[in-house]
Amino acid sequence: MSTRDSLGEFEQIVLLAMVRLGDNAYGVPIRHEIEKRTKRTISIGALYSTLDRLEAKGYASSWFSNPTAERGGRSRRYFKIEPPGLKALERSREVLEVMWKGVKLGRI
Amino acid sequence: MSTRDSLGEFEQIVLLAMVRLGDNAYGVPIRHEIEKRTKRTISIGALYSTLDRLEAKGYASSWFSNPTAERGGRSRRYFKIEPPGLKALERSREVLEVMWKGVKLGRI
DNA sequence: GCTATTTATCCTACTCTGTAGATCTAAATT
DNA sequence: AATTTAGATCTACAGAGTAGGATAAATAGC
DSSP states (O other), rough: OOOOOOHHHHHHHHHHHHHHHGGBHHHHHHHHHHHHHHOOOOOOOHHHHHHHHHHHSSEEEEEOOOOOOSSSSSSOOOEEEHHHHHHHHHHHHHHHHHHHTTTTGGGO | OSOOOOOOOOHHHHHOOOHHHGGGOBHHHHHHHHHHHHHHHHOHHHHHHHHHHHTTTSSSSEEEEESSSSSSSSSSSEEEEEEHHHHHHHHHHHHHHHTTOOOGGGGO
C-alpha cells in the first residue's frame, strides 16, 4: 500500500453514497444514488471494483441477504462503511478543505 | 482519455496550490504549500508528473523564467492554471459537495 | 416443467493517476 | 576549478478509475 492512505475521489463518492443509503446500501441503489446526485453515469464495473477495493482495505464490509419475495432473484450484497472508512472520509474532506480555504476562483 | 473528465484528488490539490500561490507558482513553493497545508510530505516525482499531466490536459500552462541573481541556477518553471482547469476544479468541488450535503459522520 | 423476464453481481482487461527518489543541470560562491 | 545550492527531469511501478459482457438466480406465465 502507498504511504498516502487517503481516498481517491470515486472512493469517497462511493463511501458517501453508502452512508446516505444506510440499510439500503447495495449495488443497484448505490449506483442510482451516485448518478442521481452527481448527474453523471457510472458503469457497473467501475462501481463493483471500487466496492471490492474498499472492502479489501477494510473501509467497508459486505454480506449477502436472503433473496426477497420480489421477482428477480440474485441475492443482494449489502455494504456498510467501517470505522477506518469513516476516518478516511474525514481525512479526505479535511485535506481538500484546507486547500480550498479562502480560494475564490471567480477572481482569477 | 476517459469519459470522466473530473480531477483526481491530488490533481485538485496541485491546482489549488497553484491558485493560492499566484505569481509565485513553481515546483518548490508548490510542494511546500501542499506540505504546509495538508501536513503530509509529497515526493518531488509525484508533484512533477502531476504537473506534466495537468499541462498535457490543458488544465495548466508553464514557462521558464530567466535565472535570478540568487545562488543556485536552474531556471524556474512557473505554472498557471488555465480556464479548463478552473472549470474542472469547480466541477470536482460540486460533485463532492452534493455527495456530502447533509451527511453527518458522527451519527453513524 | 420449461422458458422468458427481471434483478443483481462477477469478471476481465485496460488506461489513467499517484508515488518514489535518484539523477541531471546550471548558476553563484569560495 | 571545486563546492554548494536551487531546481527540474527521468524511469519505473503500484493503485484507482472505467467499461461492458458474462453470469447467476428467482418469479411469472404458459
